[in-house]
Amino acid sequence: QVQLQESGPGLVKPSETLSLTCIVSGDSISNYYWSWIRQFPVEGLEWIGFIHYTGTTNYNPSLKSRVTISIDTSTNQFSLKLTSVTAADTAVYYCARMKGVLDVWGQGTTVTVSS
Amino acid sequence: DIQMTQSPSTLSASVGDRVTITCRASQNINYWLAWYQQKPGKAPKLLIYEASNLESGVPSRFSGSGSGTEFTLTISSLRPDDCATYYCLRYNTYPWTFGQGTRVEIK
Numbered sequence: 001q002v003q004l005q006e007s008g009p010g011l012v013k014p015s016e017t018l019s020l021t022c023i024v025s026g027d028s029i030s031n032y033y034w035s036w037i038r039q040f041p042v043e044g045l046e047w048i049g050f051i052h053y054t055g056t057t058n059y060n061p062s063l064k065s066r067v068t069i070s071i072d073t074s075t076n077q078f079s080l081k082l083t084s085v086t087a088a089d090t091a092v093y094y095c096a097r098m099k100g101v102l103d104v105w106g107q108g109t110t111v112t113v114s115s
Numbered sequence: 116d117i118q119m120t121q122s123p124s125t126l127s128a129s130v131g132d133r134v135t136i137t138c139r140a141s142q143n144i145n146y147w148l149a150w151y152q153q154k155p156g157k158a159p160k161l162l163i164y165e166a167s168n169l170e171s172g173v174p175s176r177f178s179g180s181g182s183g184t185e186f187t188l189t190i191s192s193l194r195p196d197d198c199a200t201y202y203c204l205r206y207n208t209y210p211w212t213f214g215q216g217t218r219v220e221i222k
């Protein structure tokens with residue numbers, strides 16, 4: 001049974017870089033595409049982007065200039081970096097497997113942007 | 116981007132009622148639509164994919180229909196455990212986009 005677990009700082013200062021990691025267990029990260037999604041405090045969900053083990057990525061244009069998703073097949077994990085954060089980036093961040101659709105999600109990690 | 120309009124935003128119904136939630140796309144998305152259920156403090160859970168395919172392990176009282184621009188999620192007989200927020204997701208082209216959500220409450 002595949003499981004995903006997000007990790008990273010829960011508090012980030014404005015203008016700094018948000019960095020999160022998703023550890024995948026129970027499945028090889030090379031088998032699928034993998035996504036990051038975030039959910040704002042008032043329930044809206046936003047797809048951030050995806051990565052494949054080949055390094056192929058696709059990002060939401062709303063974030064494209066600030067986001068980087070990377071992958072490490074040796075440790076079966078992938079990561080998210082979001083630069084120049086503001087309070088508007090405060091959200092719960094989820095990682096998920098893309099098996100056609102987003103079929104398995106991590107439990108989510110809350111990131112607050114505040115000084 | 117293709118916009119998704121979900122309605123209603125809140126729905127109150129009695130146990131045993133038939134409940135329907137609608138998602139409309141601003142352009143044709145064929146059948147590339149999924150439905151998720153989210154309970155407080157939890158991640159969204161996949162219920163339906165490709166508009167009408169039931170995800171493994173999901174109760175058969177959940178069903179999806181539609182294609183093109185109009186889609187529905189139906190709960191045939193509402194149970195207390197179905198209290199949650201439901202989201203649609205279109206995934207025909209990038210960036211994928213979610214509906215605004217429908218909160219389902221028990222009367």
